[in-house]
Amino acid sequence: MSPLLMGGAKVKAISANELSDKAGALQSALDSGGAELDPGRRAAAETLVTKVDERTSKAGNHTVVALAGATGSGKSSLFNALVGEQVATVGARRPTTSKPVAAVWGSEDAGPLLDWLQVPQRHHVETGVGASGGSARRGDGAPNLDGLVLLDLPDFDSRVVEHREESERVLELVDVFVWVTDPQKYADARLHHDFLSALATHDAVTVVVLNQADRLRGDALAQVRQDLSRLAEADGIGKVQVVATSATSGDGVDELRHRLATAVAAQNAARHRLAADIRSTADKLRADVGDKEASVKDKDKDLVEALGRAAGIPVVVSAVERDYRNQAWGRTGWPFTRWVRALRPDPLKRLRLNATDETDQKLAVTAGDVRTVLGRSSLPPPTPAARSAVELATRRVGDEASVGLPVRWSQAVSDAATPPGPDLADALDQAVVSTSLRMRPPVWWRVFGLAQLVLAVVTVLGLLWLVLLAVMGWLQLPQLETPKLWGLPWPFLMFVGGLVLGLVLAGLARWFARVGARRRGASVRKRLTEAVSEVARERILAPVQQVLERHRATREALIRAAS
Numbered sequence: 001m002s003p004l005l006m007g008g009a010k011v012k013a014i015s016a017n018e019l020s021d022k023a024g025a026l027q028s029a030l031d032s033g034g035a036e037l038d039p040g041r042r043a044a045a046e047t048l049v050t051k052v053d054e055r056t057s058k059a060g061n062h063t064v065v066a067l068a069g070a071t072g073s074g075k076s077s078l079f080n081a082l083v084g085e086q087v088a089t090v091g092a093r094r095p096t097t098s099k100p101v102a103a104v105w106g107s108e109d110a111g112p113l114l115d116w117l118q119v120p121q122r123h124h125v126e127t128g129v130g131a132s133g134g135s136a137r138r139g140d141g142a143p144n145l146d147g148l149v150l151l152d153l154p155d156f157d158s159r160v161v162e163h164r165e166e167s168e169r170v171l172e173l174v175d176v177f178v179w180v181t182d183p184q185k186y187a188d189a190r191l192h193h194d195f196l197s198a199l200a201t202h203d204a205v206t207v208v209v210l211n212q213a214d215r216l217r218g219d220a221l222a223q224v225r226q227d228l229s230r231l232a233e234a235d236g237i238g239k240v241q242v243v244a245t246s247a248t249s250g251d252g253v254d255e256l257r258h259r260l261a262t263a264v265a266a267q268n269a270a271r272h273r274l275a276a277d278i279r280s281t282a283d284k285l286r287a288d289v290g291d292k293e294a295s296v297k298d299k300d301k302d303l304v305e306a307l308g309r310a311a312g313i314p315v316v317v318s319a320v321e322r323d324y325r326n327q328a329w330g331r332t333g334w335p336f337t338r339w340v341r342a343l344r345p346d347p348l349k350r351l352r353l354n355a356t357d358e359t360d361q362k363l364a365v366t367a368g369d370v371r372t373v374l375g376r377s378s379l380p381p382p383t384p385a386a387r388s389a390v391e392l393a394t395r396r397v398g399d400e401a402s403v404g405l406p407v408r409w410s411q412a413v414s415d416a417a418t419p420p421g422p423d424l425a426d427a428l429d430q431a432v433v434s435t436s437l438r439m440r441p442p443v444w445w446r447v448f449g450l451a452q453l454v455l456a457v458v459t460v461l462g463l464l465w466l467v468l469l470a471v472m473g474w475l476q477l478p479q480l481e482t483p484k485l486w487g488l489p490w491p492f493l494m495f496v497g498g499l500v501l502g503l504v505l506a507g508l509a510r511w512f513a514r515v516g517a518r519r520r521g522a523s524v525r526k527r528l529t530e531a532v533s534e535v536a537r538e539r540i541l542a543p544v545q546q547v548l549e550r551h552r553a554t555r556e557a558l559i560r561a562a563s
Contacts, residue, residue: 014271016056022278022561023052029285029557032550036408037288045281051173052274058113062104063269064149065260068171068195069180070188071155074211077247078180079103079152082257087123088152098163100153100170105264106146117173119151143261150260157190171195175269176205178256182212186228192235200236201283202276205269207259208232213244213251282562289555290404293548296397296541303397303540304533306389311428313528320437320524321517328513331441332448334506335456394418394540401544409551416543427539431531437524442516448509455502462494 027049030042037045069075076088083103100119104110114122125145153170154163171177177199181191199206210228213221225242232240243259245252263269308314398417402410419427469482469491482489 013266013268014275016271019052019056019271019275019278022275022563023049025557025560026278026282029282029554029561032553032557033285033288034550036406036412036551037285037554038408041281041284041288045285048277048281052278054116055173055270055274058116060108060110060113061147061267062108062110062113062149063147063176063264063267064113064117064151064174065176065178065263065269066151066153066171066174067178067180068153068156068167069211070157070182070185070191073155073180073182073185074247075180076152078209078211078245078253078256079150081245081247081250081253082150082260083123083125085123085125098154098160099166100151103148103150103152105148105150108147110149113149117151117170119170143258145257145261145264147267148260148264156195157188175273176207176260176263177202178207178209178260180209180211181228183210183215183224186210186224187231192231196232196235196237199276199280201280202273203236203238203240205263205273205276206237206240207256208237208240208242209252209256210242210244212246212248214246214249279562282558286555286558286562288406288408289551289558290406290409291555292404293552293555294401294403296401296545296548300397300533300536300541303393303536304529306393307424307428307532307536308529310390310425311432311528311532313432313525313532316432316437316528317521317525321521324439324517324520325510325513327441328445328516329506329510331445332452332506332509332513334502335452336502390424397540397544401548405551409547412547413544416547417540419539419543424535424539427535428532431535432528435524435528435531437527439520444512448505448512451505452502452509455498455505457498458494459498459502462491462496462498465491466495 026045030037030045030049033042067075067079079088079101080086087103088101099121100117101121101123102110102114102117102119103123103125104114105125110122114120151170151174154160154167156164156167156171158164158167179191179196181188185191196206196208208228210225216224221244225244228242229240232242243252243256245256247253394417395414398410398414401417402413405413482491484490485493
């Protein structure tokens with residue numbers, strides 16, 4: 001496949017696979033960008049993707065070239081000169097051309113392509129017509145135009161709105177642009193601002209023609225061509241070479257015909273045009289994405305802390321510590337005063353976080369059965385300060401994650417970082433309720449409990465022994481000799497020793513209980529914090545990361561499309 005040569009320089013050919021990859025990249029950008037892309041630019045890109053698919057699906061190797069120009073530029077006369085016949089209507093009354101007129105070279109059927117272009121007026125150029133001097137026979141030096149579809153468009157500055165719209169519609173679909181102007185209107189603002197500047201990326205498929213050149217003589221023609229080249233270059237159309245033509249005298253028509261033949265021979269103009277469209281559209285869409293994405297890693301510390309306070313972790317930890325102390329004192333305290341514990345309220349039961357294990361022994365456990373029935377705990381609602389801390393933390397996550405992003409993406413990140421309604425509060429409550437607080441009774445509880453039981457038995461036996469001795473003395477019954485230790489009777493030592501040692505052991509147990517409660521609280525706090533961290537990742541950080549990943553995919557796809 002030959003390289004396309006339109007502006008006087010060789011242009012690298014674009015393969016069908018390359019064009020398909022670019023179109024696929026643009027579609028991927030649209031899919032990932034979604035509503036965060038500008039609606040107008042998104043709609044234009046979707047239309048372009050459809051156009052690429054439709055144009056590349058057309059069978060044949062036709063190259064569609066459009067002659068476009070302002071009123072009175074002589075493009076219809078130039079069209080007839082290229083065709084070699086009077087096909088387009090030429091007259092003094094303006095506008096003359098109201099509908100596109102097509103001339104087709106070669107035997108290959110261009111009907112489906114012209115149907116897609118919606119050009120009903122068609123003319124088939126016979127072999128031997130349309131070359132310099134009226135001959136296009138191969139082998140006589142005349143350019144081969146087989147495969148050319150030449151369109152004469154309505155004036156793009158027509159007074160009739162329908163004509164202008166029709167011209168602009170067809171220009172969106174053709175492969176090669178031939179902009180026809182004249183010495184009077186070559187600096188026309190609409191030509192340069194609305195068309196040439198807008199097609200700055202399409203220099204490979206653009207030709208600028210200064211028609212009616214026979215009106216200029218000598219240096220005047222050279223100066224106008226130079227000025228037109230300067231204006232086109234300012235519009236972004238590279239190092240364009242202006243072709244000077246005259247439909248009346250035939251000057252320059254052959255040069256233009258050879259350029260069109262080069263485009264036809266390359267069989268690559270359509271792909272160049274579509275690739276330029278994709279590149280231009282992708283460049284415009286780049287305004288809707290940033291240059292990079294922030295990271296949400298290591299941004300959950302303050303967020304988890306704020307969510308933990310809102311979830312009531314301090315309340316739960318405090319209740320767990322109190323419950324631990326109560327249970328420890330109940331199992332290791334002085335047996336004769338344990339009944340007092342029953343008068344104290346159960347801190348976990350009040351929060352609906354208590355449960356009973358299989359042995360019906362009260363433990364600090366999960367509330368799985370309570371959650372099944374009620375679905376929520378009885379934790380107090382977060383304070384205004386806690387709610388404000390959550391709002392501040394989520395806003396900070398959104399702000400830091402949206403640095404450098406356009407407004408729509410920043411808003412999407414902010415929305416992702418702020419779950420709607422009570423969803424977050426419910427998730428936090430469920431995280432607390434579903435977190436296991438279960439524990440095994442420490443070994444020292446059993447040791448101390450057994451020791452207290454033994455001391456209690458010794459104390460009771462000593463008391464009963466003393467009572468028995470007192471009764472026997474009161475009844476003046478003969479008494480057995482009471483054993484002594486260090487001069488003190490055994491019953492006395494048993495009673496007093498059991499009481500004193502029991503109280504000492506109970507005090508020691510209370511100290512152990514406080515230490516164990518703090519350790520148990522730290523363990524539960526860690527477990528609850530992990531549960532809240534999971535909520536933060538699932539409900540806040542993961543949605544934010546998803547938005548950033550969509551932004552990354554959109555940005556990278558646009559880069560591929562514009563490459």
